[in-house]
Amino acid sequence: MGNPLVSIITITLNRADLIHRCIESIQKQTYSNFEHIIVDGNSTDNTEEVVKSYKDPRIKYIKLKERGPQLQMRAGADVATGKYVTFLDDDDEYLPTKIEKQVTFFESLPENIGLTYCWMTIYDTQTGKVLRIHKPEFRGDCGDITAAYQCISGTPTLMIRREIFEAVGGTYDDTIGMIGSDQELATRICQITKVDYLPESLIKIYENHNHARLTTNFYSEKLKRDILFRKHFLTKFHEVFERQPSLADEHYFNLCRDYFKLHQYRNGLKNYCLLLKCKPSIKQIIKPIIGVMLNR
Numbered sequence: 001m002g003n004p005l006v007s008i009i010t011i012t013l014n015r016a017d018l019i020h021r022c023i024e025s026i027q028k029q030t031y032s033n034f035e036h037i038i039v040d041g042n043s044t045d046n047t048e049e050v051v052k053s054y055k056d057p058r059i060k061y062i063k064l065k066e067r068g069p070q071l072q073m074r075a076g077a078d079v080a081t082g083k084y085v086t087f088l089d090d091d092d093e094y095l096p097t098k099i100e101k102q103v104t105f106f107e108s109l110p111e112n113i114g115l116t117y118c119w120m121t122i123y124d125t126q127t128g129k130v131l132r133i134h135k136p137e138f139r140g141d142c143g144d145i146t147a148a149y150q151c152i153s154g155t156p157t158l159m160i161r162r163e164i165f166e167a168v169g170g171t172y173d174d175t176i177g178m179i180g181s182d183q184e185l186a187t188r189i190c191q192i193t194k195v196d197y198l199p200e201s202l203i204k205i206y207e208n209h210n211h212a213r214l215t216t217n218f219y220s221e222k223l224k225r226d227i228l229f230r231k232h233f234l235t236k237f238h239e240v241f242e243r244q245p246s247l248a249d250e251h252y253f254n255l256c257r258d259y260f261k262l263h264q265y266r267n268g269l270k271n272y273c274l275l276l277k278c279k280p281s282i283k284q285i286i287k288p289i290i291g292v293m294l295n296r
Contacts, residue, residue, distance in 0.1 A: 002107065004033070004082065004083035004084060004107070005033050005034065005035065005081060005082040005083055005084075006031070006082045006084045006085075006099055007034070007035050007037060007076075007082030007084070007085045007086070007162065008034055008036045008037065008086050008087065009039065009076035009080065009085065009087050009088075010039070010076075010087070010088050010090055011038075011039050011041065011069055011076065011089075011090070012038060012040050012041070012043065012047060012090040013040065013041040013042075013043055013067055014043045015043070015045075015047055016043070016045040016046045016049070018090060018091040019038075019047060021091065021092075021093050022088050022089065022090050022091065022092060022093060023036070023038075023051070023059070024093075025088070025093035025095075025096075025204075026094060027054070027056065028096045029094065029096060029097075029098065029099050029100065030096055030099075031097075034082070034099060035059075035060055035080070035081065035082060036056075036058055036060065037060045037079060037080060038090075039062045039072040039073070040061065040062065040064065040072075041064055041067025041071070041072050042064055042067050043063075048061070048063060060079060062075055062079065069172055070174040071171075071174075073171040073172055074170055077165065077171060078170075080162060082162060083161070083162060084103065084106060084159050084160065084161060084162065085159070085160050085161075085162050086102070086156075086158060087155045087156050087158065088203075092156055092203065092204060092206055094202065094203055094204075095201075095203065095204070097202065098118070098203060101118075101198060101200065102116060102159045102198055105198045106159060109196055113193070113194050113196050114160065114164035114189065114193030114194065115159070115160050115164065115189050115193055115195045116158075116195070116197060116198060117157040117186075117195070117197050117198070118153075118157050118199075118200055118201065118203065119134060119135045119136075119157065119197075119200060119201040119202070119203075120134050120153060120154055120156065120157050120202070120203040120204075121133045121134075121205065122134065122205045123205065124206075124207060125206045125207060131207065134151075134153060134157075136150075136151060136152055136153055136197070137197065137199070138150065138197065139194075139195055139197055140194055141190075143187075143190045143192075143240065144243075145247075146183070146186060146187040146190045147187055147191075147233065147237035147240040147241070147247065148248070149183070149230070149233060149250050149251060152186045152190070152197075153186070153197075154182050154203075155182035155185065155186075156205065157202075157203055158185075158186060161193075164189060164192065164193050167192060168188040168189050168191075171185075173185070173188075173236075175232065176228060176229055176232050180225075180229045184232070184233070184236075187237065188236075191237070220262065223261055224258075224262070226258050227255060227258050227259070230251045230254055230255050230258075231255070233251060245278055246278050246279055249275060249278035249279070252271050252274045252275035252278060253275055255268075255271040256268050256272045
């Protein structure tokens, strides 16, 4: 096994108060052959000052004049030179052995494996309590199952051969926003390469569970984002669903449910009819109808 260079991409915007957690977790890595590419979407706080206070030549700071996750990710990919590319959000952190363990694992695999991932632990930002541990167990050819919206894992868990990352565009899709964009990226990758996973949680993810967000408007917008995302999947990966129509059942089930909850009954009924063509489970057939009867 060699000592390949790993490119870690972090995109940030006005996170001067949080980005130190991300940077310091990378500084503490037991694996030293990395470049940490931090792409700033033109922050107006002192994010730049915080980043530049770390006098480490492995940190490459790029400040763009424009912002946007897709634009920033692409800028990071353009300067990445590592054999492998991985990611870390600006408010999350790696465990100290994350890169070392994932590189060691990746180097032991055959060349036809282009993506590996590990598990992650999700914490409540406010309380610090563990909310859940995300432990998917998909390996091999996962193109179909990921198109069916079976989530591999979040972007920070992924490690990708750079040529594979470049082959799928080297960034998020700019038509769906950030919600679910990590899964969409992983799904595109799974269409062209095989996958394996390291069964160990090596990342701390922090979620803000502020109950003030649970308003009617927030809930409505969440449903609309889910509709956008699932329609995108059905279009983007249509070849999978044309080959195996039954794999689309989860998408049509959720589209039906979301439209009914938004009181868009015509669209809900349309997707319910499409759901029936997928030979869904009895639960999927009955649940939307019960939801309409109970108005929820």
